[in-house]
Each structure stands twice: as structure tokens, then as C-alpha cells.
Amino acid sequence: MAYQHTIAGRVYRFNNLKGLLAKASPHRSGDVLAGLAAETYEERVAAQITLADVPLKDFLADAVIPYEQDEVTRLIIDGHNKEAFQIISHFTVGQLRDWLLLDETDNRILKNIEDAVTPEMAAAVSKIMRNQDLIAVAKKIEVITRFRDTIGLKGHFATRLQPNHPTDDAKGIAASLIEGLLYGSGDAVIGVNPATDSPAAVLNILMLIDQLRQQFDIPTQSCVLSHITTTLELVNQNAPVDICFQSVAGTQKANTSFGIDLDLLTEAHQATSALNRGTIGNNVMYFETGQGSALSANAHHGVDQQTCEVRAYAVAKKYKPLLVNSVVGFIGPEYLYDGKQIIRAALEDHFCGKLLGLPMGVDVCYTNHAEADQDDMDNLLTLLGVAGCNFIMGIPGSDDIMLNYQSTSFHDALYLRKVLGLRPAPEFEKWLIKQGIIDENGYRLALAANNLLKKTKGLWLK
Amino acid sequence: MVEIEKADGSEDYQISFLRQFTSARIGIGSSGAAIPTKPALEFKMAHAHARDAVYSRMDTEMLTDELIQFKLPVLALHSKATNREQYLQRPDMGRSLDELSSNRLADQITNNGIVIIIADGLSAAAINKNVLVLLKLLIPRLTDAGYKLAPICLVEQGRVAIGDEIAAELGASFSVMLIGERPGLSSADSMGAYLTYQPKPGLTDDARNCVSNIRTEGLALPTAADKIFYLIQESLKRKLSGVWLKDNQGLLNKL
Structure with a gap:
């Protein structure tokens, strides 16, 4: 027409x-x-x-x-x-x-x-x-999801703790993970991007996070963001997979380039659900998307990148995900050139996702060849906080040393919670208070490190 | 299981002891909720270095002068991207030569040797700093091994795939593309080498072998030269490059 x-x-x-x-x-x-x-x-x-x-x-x-x-x-x-x-x-x-x-x-x-x-x-x-x-x-729009805690409640704001390490070194990951917990990060998920996508390497990271989580009885979930075929293999071996991750796009052809189709997603969703590891809910999927992915796979069919992006949300929605994350500024300046374009795209993605009923989070991020800097990210972060975004990333000092891009720091989430009066996921907040990491008003306690690390003695015994 | 031992065994658990396990920016403290001044400005400086690297210019004059030592013709070429802004937004233009450059290449006598192509990529600073050191190690080994070399090409506003067009035009049987990589926060001067057997327009990255993170603090230049030389030899011997050619050098050295 x-x-x-x-x-x-x-x-x-x-x-x-x-x-x-x-x-x-x-x-x-x-x-x-x-x-x-x-x-x-x-x-x-x-x-x-x-x-x-x-x-x-x-x-x-x-x-x-x-x-x-x-x-x-x-x-x-x-x-x-x-x-x-x-x-x-x-x-x-x-x-x-x-x-x-x-x-x-x-x-x-x-x-x-x-x-x-x-x-x-x-x-x-x-x-x-x-x-x-x-x-x-x-x-x-309030979109609430649950696994071991409740994410998306009005007045609350969560983070994915992202303790990546360039060689998947267990101590390196653990160090960033502990630091993140001490900043109140990790209520959305503790999620690691593995440098090596092999079942053995991924299993090592899964075991590490799971052991730590159990030792401290942390009401959150873990995820290693390997390819879904790797995760599925681990699920089938009964490995401690809480959340199954996959990048998805808005066209079949782009998804083919990711090595996935709807049948594979369905299989992985069912298998992960069947592990029944959630305590208060069973939203077991975590999807990542981003404008430009279909174009970069030469699979956009002449459809603009934002429309392709929203079509990816239809894919995500089928599997009742715990988290959907638009990794907005990661793709580079040939898709989103500067801070203005990144900010606009992020607000579109968040809005469209929420309208379709998805638990939207945004990776507030940029690469070094984009015309953007920390000030742009501060603007976007604040706008998303006002818009009721479910979660952002938490990365040591904004610098992801594995993926080589800049995202939000542990500090950024504290800033947002403070200026907008937002709180962590309720179960996680209760845990943070119990561990002496924050007080009832959400302020970090000076002895937070002491309080937690004393208790880590059991784990870190040589 | 992971074991992290506290060095002094005391009960005073400061987060800073975790810093030894990762180069991530942990243990930087806080001012209220914010990152304290010193680490905040350190971060800003790292980003400034990366930004300056993206906008740095290849010193073609200096490089042309210095490349004379290799006794090979040197061709200065330019992609269709006229400036950085366009280069960043139109990767397609960075992959193809402008008219003047195409004409210049058409005038060259072809040979089926190895062509070395130097492009600014996303960090000309990486090229200005590393490329001559690498070539001093690499070119003598190639000539000693009896390989024929085509003119050295310097490309401004170039991306990896522009090498295919250049190599095909020169009739080269193999291309070595040395290009500035996307700067990281702590690596603004990192160079990459892309090696392609029988280069021709339309190839994708799976047809190449890549040696990346070439810089003093990363993959040191002598090691990088060894690796590139090994891959060139293997590639020409087996008449292929890319995902089908694995880097078995470590293994071979042990035999």
C-alpha cells in the first residue's frame, strides 16, 4: 500500500x-x-x-x-x-x-x-x-519478573553485576564480583560474558558464581552469557544454570547468523525451566538485543534498524524472560553515531519493550570510536531511571576489560538510586542490610568490605 | 575451586587486596556515591588517549621517508572516505579506493608477490608508533626466504577490506594488512595484522588470519613478527588462509 x-x-x-x-x-x-x-x-x-x-x-x-x-x-x-x-x-x-x-x-x-x-x-x-x-x-508500565528475587517493581531499580575478565580467570572474576556486591550490585543477575565459549570454561564460571551465591545465600541468579547451544549442553548435564542467555534479532535471517531459530530457543527455554531452580518465580531467559544487528548481518530486508529491533522483542517475549537488555551503544558509530543518537535509541528501545510487556533494561554504553563520553551516559542513565528502566549494568569503574567498551559503573547505580530515591530488588535489599553492606536508608556502610570479607574466609581458605 | 588468600592473614579486610587479581577498576573507593576525583580523572585521561588515537593522522611523510630503507616503491593511497566523520559512519567507503588512488594503482606493473599494506584504521597513532619496528623485523626475513614483494602501500582512511582491492589491482598473491585497531581504554596504540591468501574484492573475515593487539605492552613486536612470518609461510605452502589455517606455531616449535 x-x-x-x-x-x-x-x-x-x-x-x-x-x-x-x-x-x-x-x-x-x-x-x-x-x-x-x-x-x-x-x-x-x-x-x-x-x-x-x-x-x-x-x-x-x-x-x-x-x-x-x-x-x-x-x-x-x-x-x-x-x-x-x-x-x-x-x-x-x-x-x-x-x-x-x-x-x-x-x-x-x-x-x-x-x-x-x-x-x-x-x-x-x-x-x-x-x-x-x-x-x-x-x-x-510496570513489568515484574521473578526468579530468586523480584525485579521491575515501581520504586526499585536493579543491576546486572558484570564481573568480566579477559581470560576468564576465576580469581579475577571473583574479585570484581565481590567488589560489585559491596556496592549493592547484582540484584538483576550476576552475569559474566565468557572469553571462551566452551562448555568446560563456562561450567567453571557457573560453579564459581553458584558456590559464592550459595555460601552467602544471596537472593539473586547467575548467568554465563555463552551461546545458547553451549548453555543447552550444560543444562542437559544438569549444570547449575539459573538463567539461559541468548542474543536475538528481529529477522529470521539475522537470527540464523546468530546460529539460532525459534525451535532452538523453545528447546532451551523448556530445558532450563525444567531445572526448576527459581525459588519465587520461573522466568529463566535473558535476552540481549541492539539496533543495527540485522543490518550488520545483512539481514534487514530494507527495514529500518529500530523497527528490526522491536521485532526482536517479539522473539524475546515468547519465552517470558527475566531480563531483556538493549545493548544500545555497543555496536558502534556506523549504526548510532553519537550521544544524541544513542540516547534516543535507548529511550525508544525501553519504551517499545515495555509497551510489549517486556522487562526492559539497557546497557548504557559506548565505544571509543563513537562521539560519546561519560556525560552522555550520565544523561541517558538519569533519563532511564526516570522512565522506570528495570535494570542497567554494573561494571568496575565503567571499564569492561573483556569486551573493551564503557558501560555503567557500580557507582552509577548508587547515584541513580540516591537521586531518584530508588531501591534494590526487595529480597536483595534485605540481604544487603543483613550483610551490613547498606543501612535501612540505602547508604553504604563504611565497614561493608570488612563485614562481607570476614565472612568470605570459609570460601577463600587456601 | 578458587582460592584467594589474604596476604597478611590479618582480620582487617580491605577491598584493595583484591586488586592484585584483575586489571579491572576495582578498589577505587567512593566520594558519596561517586567515583573519587583521582580515579575519575584517570579514566577521563584514558578515554582522551583513545579519542585522540581515533582522530590521529598517519604520518605519511615520515613513513614514506623511512620506508625507503626497504628499497621498495611506496604508494600513497586514499579511500573514498574523505574525512574521519565520514569514515566512522560509512565503513563501505573506507573499504574502497578513491579514483585517484585507483588510477595510480592501474599504472603499476603487477607481480604475484606479497603486498604489504599499511592503513590508519581506527588508530593512526598505532601505525606511527609500531609499523616501522615491525617491518624492520619482518621484511628482511621475507626477502631472505626468497619471497617477492610488491610496492608498499600506505592508505589513509582505510579499513581492512580495502586491501583486497589493492592486492587484486597489483596482482599480488598474498596481502599483509597492518592497521590501527579500535583503541581500548588502556590500549590506544594497538596494531592488527590481517593476512589474506589470494586476496580479491568480496572476501569476508573468515578468509583471513588475524594477529591482533600488536604493541609493546600487548603482543610484543618481535613475537608478532615471528607469528606473522610463520603464518605467511604456512599460508603460501598450503595455499589457503583464514579459519582453515590454524596457528599451530607453538606446537610446531616443540617438535
Whole structure:
């Protein structure tokens, strides 16, 4: 279906929904690289005005990637809740934006439409929303998940403790892990990116974290972010796998390049669930995504990178994940050039994920060849805190020495909790107080290190 | 099981003792919730070095002068990316030569030897600092072993794959691409070497062997030269490169 709009005598024509979505996307380098971006400011806004008038029903008739060609499209279409769609089926994209922003449209109502909004609808409405709209609507939505603690409650804010080490050295990982705990980090998950993706290497790290967790009875979960086939092998050997990780993308072809498909995800989800290791819930999956992944795999089908990203959330959603993390600034400046683009993309990802009912976290991060620095990350971190983001990363001094990029430090999470009055996950907070790491008001205690390390004697005996 | 022993065996457990186990930025203390001034500024300086490296320029004049010692023609080339901003956003342009450079190459007499290509990549500083030291170790070994060498090419605003176009144009049978790597917070001057057998446009990274982190504090230059020389020999002997060619040097040395 073609769309058009006339501005001062100039006709802008968009051949189909996918072209319109791309042209309406706020400027970012990845869409320029793909040759999909609007060529002028006027064309971009003309596309946004056109998009605002598109009925939501059109999105069900005009798939951006054909149903026959792509299992992610099939997942989206087959999983669409037609009954719930009645609530919003009469809207255009622009009317959806206005409705989302109404005071009456609260968390309860938004929950009712999480299976009615397709990823493409969410992407479309986000493209005509300002940053403050993305924050205001996301803030209303509460997505709660559980394994050994409760993540996503309003007023709470969690972190993934990320104690990576370039050679997976156990003592190196343990040192960063202990430091992180002493800063109150780790309520979302203790998650290590392994340098070596072999079952034996991954098992070593799993055993290390699991032993520490059990020794101190820490109400959190562990995860080693190996490829899902490696994790599945370990699950089948009954290794202590709490959470199963995988990177996912929004097209079947991109997922193929990751070495996965929906059947494999289903198998891993079922196998990990069957271990039954969660104490208060059984959300066992952790997914990572990021704008530009489909393009970088040459698997975007002419769909803009933000729309591809939201389609990845449909994949994630099928498996009721504990955590979904947009690793927004990791991919590099050819996809998101500078702080402005990274911030915008992160707010879009958080909003779209929450609208679809996902427990969204964001890796607030950048690489050294991006036009960004710590100030940009402080801005983004604060905006995400206000928007009610479920979790961020916790990395010693912001410097990941394994993945070679900069993310949020243990300190950053403390800052955010302090300025916004946010607290750790309740079970984890109780543990932090019991261990003498923080007081009832969330302040770190001077003797935190002493308090915990004294008790680690048993573990660290030579 | 991991065992971390406290050195002095005392009851005073300060976090700083954990610092010996990792180069991660742990034990840096805090001012309120924030990182204290000294480590905060140290971090900023590390980032400044990385940023300066991304924007550093290859010293083609100095390199051209110095490369004379190898008695090989030196060609100064440029990619289609006209500046850094474009280079960073358009990797496709960094992978292909501008018109002037293409013409210059077309005028060259082809030979089926090894072509050494030097590109700024994401850290020209890494090239300015390391490339001559490496070539002084590598080129004599190649000539002593009887390999034929093509003109040395210096490429500004270049990415790895631009080497395929250059090598194909020169009719080279093997390419050694020396390029500045993406700077890390503590490694702004790290050079990488990409080795490709029968280079031609359209190859992907699985057709290459890579020796990375070449710098004094990383993979030391003599070791890097050994490794590159070994891989070139093996590659030409077995007529392939990339994932099919494993680095068995350590193993071979023991035999």
C-alpha cells in the first residue's frame, strides 16, 4: 500500500509501510548506511505526518517482511491478540500516541494491550514521539519478573553485576564480583560474558558464581552469557544454570547468523525451566538485543534498524524472560553515531519493550570510536531511571576489560538510586542490610568490605 | 575451586587486596556515591588517549621517508572516505579506493608477490608508533626466504577490506594488512595484522588470519613478527588462509 503527503506543493510518496517507517525514523547513521533514511529534514517530518495518519489496521495487512519468508513475522501475526486489539483497532498511529499519553491510560489499561500492539505498531508510534513522551508512557508500565528475587517493581531499580575478565580467570572474576556486591550490585543477575565459549570454561564460571551465591545465600541468579547451544549442553548435564542467555534479532535471517531459530530457543527455554531452580518465580531467559544487528548481518530486508529491533522483542517475549537488555551503544558509530543518537535509541528501545510487556533494561554504553563520553551516559542513565528502566549494568569503574567498551559503573547505580530515591530488588535489599553492606536508608556502610570479607574466609581458605 | 588468600592473614579486610587479581577498576573507593576525583580523572585521561588515537593522522611523510630503507616503491593511497566523520559512519567507503588512488594503482606493473599494506584504521597513532619496528623485523626475513614483494602501500582512511582491492589491482598473491585497531581504554596504540591468501574484492573475515593487539605492552613486536612470518609461510605452502589455517606455531616449535 502506498502513502503520500504534500508539503508546499511537493508530493512525498512512500511505496509501502516499511519505506514509510524508515523515512519517518529519527536520524541515525545505520539507516543512512543502509540507504533507507530520509534525505532531508522535510522528508522525514513529511513521513512522520503521513505515518501519524496510518490506521493501525494497515499494519496487520502489510507485513514489513513477508509472512512466508520469515518466522519472526509469523510469530508476530500468529500471536496477535485480536480481542485485545478491539481496544485500539480504530486508532491511527497518531491517535495511539495521544491515547497512550492520556492520564486515564494507566498501567492496568496498558497491560491489556501488550499483546495487541505489534512490534511495527510500537516502532511506528515511537517514531512520532518525543523523548519525553517515550519516558512518560514507559514510566506508567510496570513489568515484574521473578526468579530468586523480584525485579521491575515501581520504586526499585536493579543491576546486572558484570564481573568480566579477559581470560576468564576465576580469581579475577571473583574479585570484581565481590567488589560489585559491596556496592549493592547484582540484584538483576550476576552475569559474566565468557572469553571462551566452551562448555568446560563456562561450567567453571557457573560453579564459581553458584558456590559464592550459595555460601552467602544471596537472593539473586547467575548467568554465563555463552551461546545458547553451549548453555543447552550444560543444562542437559544438569549444570547449575539459573538463567539461559541468548542474543536475538528481529529477522529470521539475522537470527540464523546468530546460529539460532525459534525451535532452538523453545528447546532451551523448556530445558532450563525444567531445572526448576527459581525459588519465587520461573522466568529463566535473558535476552540481549541492539539496533543495527540485522543490518550488520545483512539481514534487514530494507527495514529500518529500530523497527528490526522491536521485532526482536517479539522473539524475546515468547519465552517470558527475566531480563531483556538493549545493548544500545555497543555496536558502534556506523549504526548510532553519537550521544544524541544513542540516547534516543535507548529511550525508544525501553519504551517499545515495555509497551510489549517486556522487562526492559539497557546497557548504557559506548565505544571509543563513537562521539560519546561519560556525560552522555550520565544523561541517558538519569533519563532511564526516570522512565522506570528495570535494570542497567554494573561494571568496575565503567571499564569492561573483556569486551573493551564503557558501560555503567557500580557507582552509577548508587547515584541513580540516591537521586531518584530508588531501591534494590526487595529480597536483595534485605540481604544487603543483613550483610551490613547498606543501612535501612540505602547508604553504604563504611565497614561493608570488612563485614562481607570476614565472612568470605570459609570460601577463600587456601 | 578458587582460592584467594589474604596476604597478611590479618582480620582487617580491605577491598584493595583484591586488586592484585584483575586489571579491572576495582578498589577505587567512593566520594558519596561517586567515583573519587583521582580515579575519575584517570579514566577521563584514558578515554582522551583513545579519542585522540581515533582522530590521529598517519604520518605519511615520515613513513614514506623511512620506508625507503626497504628499497621498495611506496604508494600513497586514499579511500573514498574523505574525512574521519565520514569514515566512522560509512565503513563501505573506507573499504574502497578513491579514483585517484585507483588510477595510480592501474599504472603499476603487477607481480604475484606479497603486498604489504599499511592503513590508519581506527588508530593512526598505532601505525606511527609500531609499523616501522615491525617491518624492520619482518621484511628482511621475507626477502631472505626468497619471497617477492610488491610496492608498499600506505592508505589513509582505510579499513581492512580495502586491501583486497589493492592486492587484486597489483596482482599480488598474498596481502599483509597492518592497521590501527579500535583503541581500548588502556590500549590506544594497538596494531592488527590481517593476512589474506589470494586476496580479491568480496572476501569476508573468515578468509583471513588475524594477529591482533600488536604493541609493546600487548603482543610484543618481535613475537608478532615471528607469528606473522610463520603464518605467511604456512599460508603460501598450503595455499589457503583464514579459519582453515590454524596457528599451530607453538606446537610446531616443540617438535
